[in-house]
Amino acid sequence: MKKTSGRLADGREIVYYDLSDDTVRTAADRRPMPGMEAHSEIRHDPLLDEWVGVTAHRNARTYHPPADECPLCPSREGRMSEIPEADYDVAVFENRFPSFRGAPGKEENEDAAGLFRHAPGAGRCEVVSFTSDHHASFADLDEEQARLVLDVWADRTAELSRTPGVEQVYCFENRGEEIGVTLSHPHGQIYGYPFTTPRTARMLRSLAEHGAQTGGNLFDDLVAAERAAGERVVIEGEHWTAFVPYAAHWPYEVHLYPRSRVPDLLGLGEEARAEFPGIYLELLRRFDRIFGEQEARAPYIAAWHQAPFGDCDGDGRGPHLAPREEFALHLELFTIRRAPGKLKFLAGSESGMNVFINDVPPEAAARRLREVAS
Structure with a gap:
């Protein structure tokens, strides 16, 4: 490069x-x-x-x-x-x-x-x-x-x-x-x-609370539980795991985690970097296929979640409640389309109270994303 x-x-x-x-x-x-x-x-x-x-x-x-x-x-x-x-x-x-x-x-x-x-x-x-x-x-x-x-x-x-x-x-x-x-x-x-x-701060709080209660890492335990359950796993690579989360907010939502936890993109090793393109491109192409040819190129957001870099303790802008090395880099990919020709709008419950109502069961979404594999 x-x-x-x-x-x-x-x-x-x-x-x-x-x-x-x-x-x-x-x-x-x-x-x-x-x-x-x-x-x-x-x-x-x-x-x-x-x-x-x-x-x-x-x-x-x-x-x-x-x-x-x-x-x-x-x-x-x-x-x-x-x-x-x-x-x-x-x-x-x-x-x-x-x-x-x-x-x-x-x-x-x-x-x-x-x-x-x-x-x-x-x-x-x-x-x-x-x-x-x-x-x-x-x-x-x-x-x-x-x-x-x-x-x-x-x-x-x-x-x-x-x-x-x-x-x-x-x-x-x-x-x-x-x-x-x-x-x-x-x-x-x-x-x-x-x-x-705010979203990262909530994750950091949950991470700290889970560690205090169980001694484990919430990200590690969550990914392990999804892999053990299996029914929501979409793609299982040697270095990455893609799954629809148990409590998915969006109709079709996939979280992609590296097998070895790292706090940010800088921590990815060469083997994980080399495998990523094939898995990510396959996920994007499945999103384009799930609604049929007439609904090609589904609208989506792809978001990398990384640990914050600075030490903001005491400045009032979101204190770190867990060490940054305990955070897990991951990508969240989701579409607002819930069915052919139909969108999921953030209406009264979602926009007013931040309570998501998902019309597509996560297990059904994962099954559909496996069905449209290349």
Whole structure:
């Protein structure tokens, strides 16, 4: 993998990752663009003990551009995009409309009681374009290309973990207009959050409580229990296990764990990295097949869960309740489609009370995902 860093016209960084070590990247961004301005803020919700990002500048972000104006396609004569080169393998660049950006600043209160706390929305947000082919999807990549993306995720995790103000690194892909995707070119994103996310904080609490009660590791025990039960296992590899969780929130939801627990993508060994592309591509292709040919390319979210990097004890932004080495890296893949032509909406119970109601029994979902194997 060859890595080449450059700058876009407004000062944002762009990084090319190429399969060939002989690739040379010299194209310049010739667009007349002013310097980037993005003002992010985080505000604390005292009832839920959660941080919320406030980002007015994102209201102007690109929305469903025509294919010939896609900002993620390679540049060509007469039309410059976000990616100056005429072709590329994988390109990563700072988001033009980031949710979090910049260096950390002092947390402040707006009231004497300390209920209205806010701070700069420090951190970094990146776009990862998986391929120069506008009409492809991740599932269309070959194993060599998918392995390159995995190595990119790991490299960007390392880079963002060293960025001032970044507490947690989140690599993810949203696919499909039903999910809310505004660019159809195959791509994902990486967020460097300035706090430990609420979902991860809950996992850390559960992990600490389980350890105190049983002396075991909750992630290890959960994966072992799913493997022993067997009926929800979708793919069993030598180094990875994919299963529909016992209490799945979504109609079709798969969790993918490496056999050897590691806290983040950086901890994956070569054998696990080598096996990942085949298993992940097979999962994505099964998601595209479960609803039949007329429902091809199911909308989905693919989310890497990694341990936070910083020590946030005492700063009020999500204390670590278990050592980070006890956290288990895993990927959660789910679709909001529950049946052909039907979507699972987050309605009153889910959105109002965070209580999910799943119309597809996890055992049935796992059985269906096994039936559509290649």
